[in-house]
Amino acid sequence: MTEAILKVEKLKKYYPIYGGVLHKTIGYVKAVDGVSFEVNQGETLALVGESGCGKSTTGRSILRLIEPTEGRIIFEGEDLVSLNDEQMRKRRRDLQIIFQDPFASLNPRHTVQRILEEPLIVHGIGDKNERKRKVVELLETVGLNKEQIKRYPHQFSGGQRQRIGIARALSVNPKLIVADEPVSALDVSIQSQVLNLMEDLQEKFGLTYIFISHDLSVVRHIASRVGVMYLGSLVELADKTELYDQPLHPYTQALLSAVPVPDPDFKRERIILSGDVPSPSNPPAGCKFHTRCRYKMDVCTKEVPDLVDVGNGHYIACHLHR
Amino acid sequence: MSQLEISNDNQVYVNTPNDPSPLLEVWRRLKKHKLAMLGGAIIISFIIIALFAPLLTSYPYDGAVLEDRFLPPLSEGHIFGTDDLGRDLFSRIVYGAQISLRVGFLAVVGSVIIGTILGLLAGYYGKWIDMLISRIFDIMLAFPSILLAIAIVTILGRSLTNALLAIAIVNIPTYGRLVRSKVLSLKEEEFVMAAKALGMKNRRIILHHLLPNSLTPVIVQGTLGIATAIIETAALGFLGLGAQPPTPEWGTMLADSKDYIQLAPWTVVLPGISIMLVVLGFNLFGDGLRDVLDPKMKQ
Numbered sequence: 001m002t003e004a005i006l007k008v009e010k011l012k013k014y015y016p017i018y019g020g021v022l023h024k025t026i027g028y029v030k031a032v033d034g035v036s037f038e039v040n041q042g043e044t045l046a047l048v049g050e051s052g053c054g055k056s057t058t059g060r061s062i063l064r065l066i067e068p069t070e071g072r073i074i075f076e077g078e079d080l081v082s083l084n085d086e087q088m089r090k091r092r093r094d095l096q097i098i099f100q101d102p103f104a105s106l107n108p109r110h111t112v113q114r115i116l117e118e119p120l121i122v123h124g125i126g127d128k129n130e131r132k133r134k135v136v137e138l139l140e141t142v143g144l145n146k147e148q149i150k151r152y153p154h155q156f157s158g159g160q161r162q163r164i165g166i167a168r169a170l171s172v173n174p175k176l177i178v179a180d181e182p183v184s185a186l187d188v189s190i191q192s193q194v195l196n197l198m199e200d201l202q203e204k205f206g207l208t209y210i211f212i213s214h215d216l217s218v219v220r221h222i223a224s225r226v227g228v229m230y231l232g233s234l235v236e237l238a239d240k241t242e243l244y245d246q247p248l249h250p251y252t253q254a255l256l257s258a259v260p261v262p263d264p265d266f267k268r269e270r271i272i273l274s275g276d277v278p279s280p281s282n283p284p285a286g287c288k289f290h291t292r293c294r295y296k297m298d299v300c301t302k303e304v305p306d307l308v309d310v311g312n313g314h315y316i317a318c319h320l321h322r
Numbered sequence: 323m324s325q326l327e328i329s330n331d332n333q334v335y336v337n338t339p340n341d342p343s344p345l346l347e348v349w350r351r352l353k354k355h356k357l358a359m360l361g362g363a364i365i366i367s368f369i370i371i372a373l374f375a376p377l378l379t380s381y382p383y384d385g386a387v388l389e390d391r392f393l394p395p396l397s398e399g400h401i402f403g404t405d406d407l408g409r410d411l412f413s414r415i416v417y418g419a420q421i422s423l424r425v426g427f428l429a430v431v432g433s434v435i436i437g438t439i440l441g442l443l444a445g446y447y448g449k450w451i452d453m454l455i456s457r458i459f460d461i462m463l464a465f466p467s468i469l470l471a472i473a474i475v476t477i478l479g480r481s482l483t484n485a486l487l488a489i490a491i492v493n494i495p496t497y498g499r500l501v502r503s504k505v506l507s508l509k510e511e512e513f514v515m516a517a518k519a520l521g522m523k524n525r526r527i528i529l530h531h532l533l534p535n536s537l538t539p540v541i542v543q544g545t546l547g548i549a550t551a552i553i554e555t556a557a558l559g560f561l562g563l564g565a566q567p568p569t570p571e572w573g574t575m576l577a578d579s580k581d582y583i584q585l586a587p588w589t590v591v592l593p594g595i596s597i598m599l600v601v602l603g604f605n606l607f608g609d610g611l612r613d614v615l616d617p618k619m620k621q
Binding site: 093097101105106118123 | 511515517521522526531534535
């Protein structure tokens with residue numbers, strides 16, 4: 001049994017909604033509503049779901065880039081939520097993030113050299129010469145060459161910028177990287193290059209990834225386990241092969257049936273969900289999916305299903321599987 | 323037929339072996355902007371005139387020669403003529419350029435520095451700090467700026483220095499709000515979040531990431547602001563609240579000679595034209611800068 005490097009317990013992030021003349025809190029947007037999972041050392045846990053389901057908020061809350069409203073984030077036995085600002089700042093070396101938009105995630109006024117060197121300065125890694133060597137080394141690690149060191153981000157293509165973003169995340173030798181839709185903004189041909197790079201780096205540095213994506217084909221390629229989120233909650237969490245072969249939750253089934261298959265003769269049942277995702281400020285009572293679920297039972301409208309292990313490390317939150 | 327350019331991932335910038343620095347890039351594009359260059363030329367001429375004032379003038383700016391009153395322009399030795407006290411108008415206008423440029427520049431530098439600091443703090447920290455700073459700005463902007471300046475000068479006493487101070491104070495909210503709004507949007511940018519994720523301290527994020535990226539609109543606004551500050555200085559001078567005679571401040575000169583507008587129109591027209599030209603120069607240059615710098619630095 002591999003060891004959990006990160007445990008997320010009952011993580012919640014509520015955004016208050018203000019209203020009225022007195023600017024009072026009249027409700028909450030429940031972006032993340034009690035999510036719990038573990039991430040094992042060296043694996044890639046993918047979080048999937050449609051936009052607005054809270055997967056990015058979950059990722060950013062783990063790094064406390066967004067302060068969680070409630071819950072615990074236990075990284076290597078230490079609860080990150082309990083750390084004060086300075087302790088957290090030092091701890092950030094171990095947890096890094098790769099962003100979705102390679103055009104927004106690099107400071108447009110800094111050269112590549114400065115972008116990659118700054119984290120080293122902040123954490124007091126090496127002297128000037130060592131840092132310079134390390135920057136060149138990082139560039140080469142992600143497949144860029146050292147002639148490009150003096151360039152500005154706008155002089156690179158999207159794929160190259162994403163490599164710089166990855167190099168920056170690697171600069172402080174992190175243990176865990178949250179990859180927030182790292183390839184969604186890239187061309188398909190560049191996507192595979194970046195994904196392969198990420199896999200190589202994982203092997204080389206023993207990294208653990210939390211891979212946030214809405215693209216199930218990409219997830220199938222890179223993930224070891226997959227968690228499916230719907231409206232701020234985790235509805236299913238299982239090994240990749242198990243999840244793709246035997247999805248148990250009705251939402252996962254619908255999601256997987258929507259993945260395009262590059263075979264014109266392939267026929268399968270396409271599950272079409274009716275209606276829209278309910279508003280996270282006023283989620284349905286009981287199981288949040290019951291408004292769109294084709295197996296809806298009485299109990300679904302009343303009780304919130306817990307995420308339970310149905311064997312083989314396959315977790316599911318559904319009244320069908322008791 | 324138009325030609326199609328095809329570039330792939332690795333060749334995008336192969337054609338520019340020496341990539342210019344952003345500053346050079348701005349200059350290159352500014353050079354093509356004719357009106358901005360005209361504005362720049364006007365500004366530079368006035369700066370040269372101001373710097374070499376002692377060399378350009380043959381009379382002191384405050385030397386009254388009563389028998390030479392109201393000499394018209396192009397009189398012997400007085401190309402701009404003389405005023406009601408027989409002082410050489412050319413000397414007064416040339417020394418006036420020194421005053422206007424210095425006051426305009428210092429007032430803007432003062433309000434930019436304080437406004438930027440307050441804007442950074444309000445935008446980045448938010449909450450009560452933002453509340454406090456923004457409300458102060460709101461209160462200041464509730465007054466017409468010249469009225470507020472008059473009030474400040476009245477409290478501090480009439481002098482050019484106090485007029486400068488008043489103009490600087492009055493303009494702080496302009497820059498403060500500008501920086502604050504820019505910081506508010508930058509704060510949500512992923513590169514600022516990345517900086518935080520990399521464990522940078524607030525001070526570093528503010529100084530290295532937010533400040534450099536919020537300066538562009540401030541530089542544009544500041545250039546235009548010098549024009550406003552020069553006009554405000556002249557206005558305060560005209561009202562007798564700024565520079566006191568015999569200081570050759572253009573606004574003060576206008577006030578002094580307004581009674582002789584029919585007898586000696588040049589004593590009013592020439593300082594007026596000087597104000598207009600300098601203001602035009604800064605406005606043209608500022609507008610050009612805006613065209614070049616906004617919305618994005620890249621082409």
